[in-house]
Amino acid sequence: MTQPQARPTEPQTPGLLGDTAQRDYARKLGLFMRFAEPELRQGVALLGLEPGMQVLDAGCGSGEALAWLAEAVGPQGRVVGVDLSTAHIQAARAQAPASVELLCGDLMTLPLPASGLDAVWSSNTLNHFADPLAALRQLATSLRPGGRLAVGQTGFLPEMLFAWDSRLERAVVDGVRAHYRERYGLDEERLTAVRANLGLLRQAGLAQVQAHTFVIERISPLDVATRDYLLEAQFRPLFGDRLRRWLTPQDHAALQRLCDPADPGFALARPDFHYLQTYTVVTGVKA
Ligand SMILES: C[S@@+](CC[C@H](N)C(=O)[O-])C[C@H]1O[C@@H](n2cnc3c(N)ncnc32)[C@H](O)[C@@H]1O
Incomplete structure (x- = not known):
């Protein structure tokens, strides 16, 4: 098991949304993960994980998805979580199964597991990069040929918030x-770049690119x-x-x-x- 490591330097590619190694919004991430757990799990299911597989969670945040990934790959599998924020990695360590490996640092410069992974999961993270295409290409280097990548992203703002007004x-x-x-x-284009992941995966050279949209619907x-x-x-x-x-x-x-x-x-x-x-x-x- 890899212990969380302190990271001495900031990312070489500055984040669009102000992320740093010191930034801590783990509580907000935990609230989101518990709120959207049913839809996030449907997203994870698209990876088609099987017992024994090796999977990376890139931008694992407070780490709730690590347990779902570990559940899917079982005790013979391998789960690695990566995040820039020391506090987020600490939150993830506190709740993820002990077998999950955690790496703290900029995923653009960290030595990620090389070319052998069966799957990469990355949720609500690409939009934090000034160059999301470069981040995607970096993630793809960890995959074996035939390995699967899934990039999840919530809409920038809710589609409906105050139904009556x-x-x-x-x-x-x-x-x-x-x-x-x-x-x-950020200008409007950068602010709403979260819509562009389909094109990014194609640009990054991935095959069989598909999009699946889940609706987070909650009623009183x-x-x-x-x-x-x-x-x-x-x-x-x-x-x-x-x-x-x-x-x-x-x-x-x-x-x-x-x-x-x-x-x-x-x-x-x-x-x-x-x-x-x-x-x-x-x-x-x-x-
Ligand atoms: C909005 S959170 C996403 C958390 C979770 N995956 C989810 O689905 O909500 C984005 C995460 O990406 C991390 N992050 C931002 N830039 C990063 C980088 N360059 N390398 C690694 N992690 C980074 C942040 O620290 C944060 O935990």
Whole structure:
């Protein structure tokens, strides 16, 4: 078993979304993984893992998927997780099965297992790279010929958030886009590059490229994982003060009421709450 290693240097290719070895959003990642577990597992299933296979999770974050991969390849198999963030690797170590190997560092420069893997899983990670095609090519070097790669990506923003008020929803979504454009200095094209994975896998020379989109659909009454994720990872950090300058005072006040568990109109307690978000997994095979 490889222990998490401290990484002394930052990635050579700077991340688009501000990732560093010191950055820690493990809690938010854990909330997301528990919320979207059913759809993420459907994505993992596309790898067709069998007992004894060797698989890499590139950008494993807080590591929930490592247990699912280990389950699929069994005790004779091998699971390796890689992540840049020391805190994320620590979170992954705390919960992944002991047999899972973890590597901490920039996957562009780390010595990844060479050419022998049966499968690579990478979820919500390619969009963090300034050069996602180079990252994809790097991941493909770990695969044996005939090995399978699956790249999962949630839609940039939910397809439906406030089912009863499309105008306010549009204003909020536009505000979030404006916030992210400013925060990360990204233009619209870079911000929405998450849609481009199909073309990237083809450009990277993978064969049999296919796309599969799962819909993360949640309706009231909400399960605990959905409530926790939406409240703690979206409503509280993103829809509060950060959006104030992008909304009219009336819309900002309406949004605050929707996001407040103590308010009678709290969105997540409404009987008509109906949430839709896509999760697209693009798969390919190394020629
Ligand atoms: C949004 S998280 C994805 C976590 C999880 N796979 C999921 O499905 O939600 C992106 C992860 O990629 C990692 N990451 C970003 N740049 C990286 C790099 N250059 N090398 C390795 N990991 C990187 C981040 O630290 C973070 O844990």
